[in-house]
């Protein structure tokens with residue numbers, strides 16, 4: 241687990257102001273955040289403990305609604321008489337989740353804002369690409385180009401394949417329902433680094449075009465990783481599970 245600064249504000253305003261800092265996270269019942277920090281999925285630099293804030297009230301509103309404080313524990317909410325009488329489905333849903341001990345700790349705010357519990361999203365795989373693309377004139381747009389190239393490379397390695405009809409040579413999967421491309425959930429966090437070394441041969445500024453260069457080598461990296469993990473060399477992309485069954 242990475243080191244972090246722990247703060248315990250005594251007012252809501254103080255907590256909100258602290259949360260404005262980069263890489264700050266609130267911690268309430270601690271039933272999710274601490275696990276994720278141990279797994280290095282969440283790496284906050286500042287952890288703001290909001291347990292002493294007065295946010296644990298359940299109140300009826302003048303328009304007939306219900307206002308639930310962010311620090312109301314799941315058990316307290318499930319056993320609140322107003323909730324049991326007027327919102328029985330909410331009470332039942334709360335009591336169907338987790339275990340008694342967890343419900344005693346878990347808060348409404350934490351429950352709504354918890355990171356998904358799906359294992360896939362707890363994966364800490366990262367993609368790092370290091371580019372020698374001359375002198376950087378605009379780091380942001382150059383980085384965007386490279387990120388796009390990496391996504392294309394992952395698509396090439398794992399998804400994209402045109403399948404032709406052997407009778408007439410026409411592509412069968414000529415639409416986005418059948419032709420697979422990676423979507424957001426397929427792509428890990430991408431880090432881009434540039435050597436930022438001027439290429440004076442290419443231009444007097446030392447800059448070069450940063451176009452398709454981002455794609456270079458991207459498809460071979462998953463192929464190499466697949467070989468290291470399984471011992472199977474895949475030489476025809478995309479890499480699919482059935483190709484590993486040799």
Ligand SMILES: Cc1cc2nc3c(=O)[nH]c(=O)nc-3n(C[C@H](O)[C@H](O)[C@H](O)COP(=O)(O)OP(=O)(O)OC[C@H]3O[C@@H](n4cnc5c(N)ncnc54)[C@H](O)[C@@H]3O)c2cc1C
Pocket residue numbers: 265266267268269270271272273274290310311336337338339342345346347348349350351352353354355357
């Ligand atoms: C074994 C196990 C089984 C579980 N089963 C279920 C289940 O069946 N159904 C289900 O729904 N959940 C389940 N959970 C998840 C559980 O409900 C959550 O861990 C809990 O609701 C999170 O609340 P917390 O107060 O402990 O949040 P914390 O862990 O303290 O925080 C969770 C996240 O919310 C943010 N956060 C917390 N409070 C606030 C706030 N006031 N404002 C802004 N951000 C805030 C934190 O920064 C953090 O990112 C399970 C958890 C475990 C460990």
